[in-house]
Amino acid sequence: MVFQKAVHPAATRAYRDPEYRHPALPGNMQRDNFAIIVERVSPRLGVGLAAAHAFVRLAAMTRPSDWTSQVRTPFIYAEAGEVAKMLGLSQPRTRAITAELERAGLIERRTAANGSRSRAAGTGLYFGAAIARVDELMALDDQLTEERQRAIFLRGQRSTAKRYLKHTLERLSEISPYCSEAAAIRQAAAAWPSADRLHRMDLATLAAHVDEADQLCRAGLDLLEKREKTSGGPLENERPYIQDTTKESSVSCNEPVDMQSAGKPAQDKIHVMPPDGGPNCNEKNVDAASGAFKSEFIARLGPQRLFNLASPEMQLYLCGRAEPEYLRFYDFVWAAERRVPELGISPDAWNTAREVMGEDSAMLSILILDARKSEPGNIIFKPGGYLRAMTDRYRRGELHLIRSLIGLSERQRAGHG
Template sequence: MARTFTAKAHSHHDLPTYPILPFGWQRDAFIHLVERVAPHLGVGRAAAHTWTRLAAMTRPTDWVEPDREPSVYAAASELAKMLALSEARLRAHTARLEQAGLLERRTAANGSRSRQAGTGLFFSGVIDRFSDLLALDAQLTTARHKAIYLRGQRSTHWRCLRRALEQLRDVASQDARVQAMEDAWAAWPRADRLHAMTLDALAAHEREADTLTRAALDLLATLRKSVDQPLENERSHLQDTSEDFSLSCDARTEGRRFAVEPTLGHPSRPRRVSSTTDAEDRRKGGPNAAGREWLIKLGPERLFRLASPEMQFYLSGRADPERLRFHDFIWTAERRVLELSIHSSAWSDACTAMGEDGATVAMLILDARRDDPVAPIISPGGYLRGMTRAWLQGHLNMMGSLIGLSERRRREEAL
């Protein structure tokens, strides 16, 4: 909240006091704050740019000293020249800015401005609104992060649905249900159109996309069983006869044909794993084993039991543990990324390096270990980035971490 200090007596007169920016805030940081929220105050881009340039003409100390008031005294004609605007355009901008409460015009009877007369353009009013503007900025930031999360989940549904539809075409290309799903998928807005959608519309579309994806996975499982064919990557009946939950949702980008392939040579970039390394990792069962054989063997019920209570809450709302698919775990992991305030880039980097399957299991491990009695996780985002770096260096043993979680669950249940 803007603070006001009591002025000291000076030359037998009380000096006026003005609102100032809170401690730690300076003029330029406040200008950036106003720039971010201006469109949501009904101020157009051109008028907001004019405000920014006008505010930058003031002295920085005038925003933080209680006996000073940030202001611009230049005549309108001079300001118009300085801003490369016509006087009419400048008047229109300042009128809109005043209406939005971002500045105040004080003019003499003849319209002149001068420091001596105390006339000009003044910014005390907008400083006085600091708390409201800061709250609006926080609200917009939350909405922006929510939109990023929803677009990410839509992208996850897009990739998984594409894979499911490819397999459905192989099984029953003439089935009317498959064609209906193809048509519904084709009607989805393009990824670049998602940015123009309201938050409510985006949330509704994400729910529809999730519903269609799950319906396609269910139909695929039903049709595969009806023709007595195993699902792709289906577990052997010797291991588990429950429905397959590991339908591949590999890290592909919407609109692209091929999966993202890691590159070599930079520690912050995904590591290209050669076929030789791939085979060796498979043989050794190492932490970077390609494919998802070890995930398949775990099964959905085991992963569910190892998950945190928060993850289990979301997973339970989607299906019984034995009927969960890996798509449900990815959906839940992305929700926890948002709730744990993990930056979207950390999740994106993890998916690029480990694939969505690996990144999802990493999130499950991270989330379950947040309240570890011995070594709790203080910074989930930093921990996820550390896991990604360890994966790229070949040091991340997720199977070992899952075994550790399993042992911890056994100890807790024995108490």
């Protein structure tokens, strides 16, 4: 006995319901935009790539106005053989694809008793089933977009762990070349999936791997700290703090916030100045420190001091790693990478900041942005645009991160006073 897959209800009942007799696309959505959405979500509907592409091509054979009409439904009345020719497929393959689309609830096939199609008889391939599901398909598309963004951030976090672990193992090789524990960590890292495999992982598997990579990196850093201690080498957390310059004269510059910017995309032109103030701000003249800081220099700020300057949300992440005085710079990068999507900053804005500024300055930029986002009178409506503005200022040599950290410290002190 041969069992056939059930046809999606939208292709049989919902479309024929009088309420959905002629469903129309909402708002300004047009045929081609909708077809692209269908193609993107097709894997979640059980539709293969070939069938999804065929849907786009079939939709293009209909009148665009029918997709937004309240009195007509888009359809194709050409014979199956003609449709196969237009798709460049064999008739059996075309029949299989249209059957696949019908099972997924994206089209409805109406044929006469002899299998023929005609405009007069009202037979052919109808797209009302898909249009009736527009809200569902748009919600699914939004969900997939969020998942893609999440996957991009997760892959970036794995890249960070891999990079730090590589440098850690290199340092271990220098001071303890025959360390068996380092060899075990190196062997475990060698078994990590390739970057290509990461793209094929589902979110749960990818997140689990990223956690494992983070734990292995921390194990490597723990081992390095132990070996450096026994060999007399410098420990990151024992480096002296940068000289406290908060007692020097400084001016706080907070330019007015554009209250009309809420809700606009993060890539729009920003109206909130980066934390070093506006073009006429005297705070820029407090010191001449460059924004191009080396990792060793930034480490001198000290973990406790950086922790105290971070936002409560970032501090919550950091507390799960270690006591503030034992935090490593890697922990701050790790926490910043998790705050980035929560702040609504796109992967592109974050990656651009890292490429332009380097990971150290990009991390400090997130820490500063995050800490300032809820300051009274300094509401940041568009964190993504704010970060892009900071990146542009860095390119021009106008971003002074250390001075911004000093400003944060002073404002915190004044607030607690």
